[in-house]
Amino acid sequence: MTTSDALRYTRISTHGSGTIPAAGFGTLIPDPLATKQATKAALEAGFRHLDCAERYRNEEAVGDAMREAFEEGTLQRRDLFVTTKLWNTNHRPERVKPAFDASRRRLQVDTIDCYIIHTPFAFRPGDEQDPRDERGRVIYDSGVTLAQTWQAMERLVDDGHCRSIGLSDITVEKLREIVAIARIRPAMVQVESHPYLPEWDLLDFCREHGIVLQAFAALGHAMEPSVLQDPVITAIAQRVHKTPAQVALAWAVQRGTAFLTTSTKPQRIRESFDISALPEDSMEEIRDRITTSVRFNAVVETGVPGFIPRAK
Incomplete structure (x- = not known):
């Protein structure tokens, strides 16, 4: 890991020659206009890693924000690390490249820095993102394996418009299976992680194989119990x-x-980028004194994203 004087500019090396900005801005925002405005605010604040997805249905808005920044001359394409994701209905190998190309068109970029399999679960292929049967149950696709989807992802890198590939919402056991058969290893895996779900075993495996672990819901997604109200965190703050x-x-x-x-x-966006290194004893406190263990998102069990409030 390489770190400048400011923690916010940290870049993490992958097993390849590239690096990934540690501070990433997620674009899971329902309204396209709000998405564009928030993305512009994130770029102005200093974020240089944008996380997108076909599933979010707002890639065009992110693309508009990037294009305007490029036209204004405040940023160049090489300044940004752009991630987007393959949705569950496009796991069949013949659907991977069309989905990837559609994301590129919507984002208005020629290359994607990291293309990620959104979840390891394949859904019935088609235009319906959330296929369900008459009883409301997800319709999965048993006609494709994750290994076959990964091989199609590898071909995107071969074609030159995709710089790296990765996985999301994956367990360490499933990640081991992919690393074992991969011709091109994942550059990044994206999972829920925060002080209540540190995922140390997964992080150790990623370090061993030169894979960046990227934490979503890094603040606990405003769920209960609250990471941000934890007495250890508030005392350090x-x-x-x-x-x-x-x-x-x-x-x-x-x-x-x-x-x-x-x-x-905008103020919250700027705050999230304005981070500074913690004293080592504070790092040890978080590791040793926080004992709450909570996963807020059950997507790793079903492939269906969503944060479900815990029963009180």
Whole structure:
């Protein structure tokens, strides 16, 4: 890992020759206009890693924000690391490249820095993103394996418009299976991770194989129990004169992971980028004194994204 004087500019090396900006801005924002405005605010704040997805249905808005920044001369394409994702209904090998090319067109870029399989679960292929049977159950696709989808992803890198590939919402056991058969190893895996779900085993495996672990829901997604109200986090925040959110994001980068954060509020976006290194004793406190263990998103079990409030 290479770190400049400011933690916010950290870039993490992959097993290849590239590096990935640790601070990432997620674009899971329902309204396209809000998506465009938030993306522009993120770029102005200093974020240089944008995380997108076919599933979010707003790639055009992200593309518009990037294009305007390029036209204004404030940024060049090489300044940005752009990630987007293959949705579950496009796992069959013949559907991978058309889905990838469609994302490129919507994002208005010639190359994608990292193309990620959104979940390891294949859904029935077709235009319906969330296929369900008459009883409301997800219709899965048993006609394709994750290994076959991965091989199609590898061919995207061969073709030259995709710089790297990765996986999301994956367990360490499933990641081991892909690494074992991969001709081109994942550059990045994206999973829920925060002080209540540190995923140390997965992080150790990623380090061993030169894979970047990127944490989504790095602040706990405003769920209960609240990461940002944890007494260990709030006490550290008071000591270092930062917000609890800034403490949690600094912890993510200092332990060697990238993170994603999302907001539509410019002030909150700037705050999320304005992180500083924590004292080592604070890092140890978070690791040793926080004992709460919670996964907020059950997508790793079903392939269906979504944060479900816990019963009280």
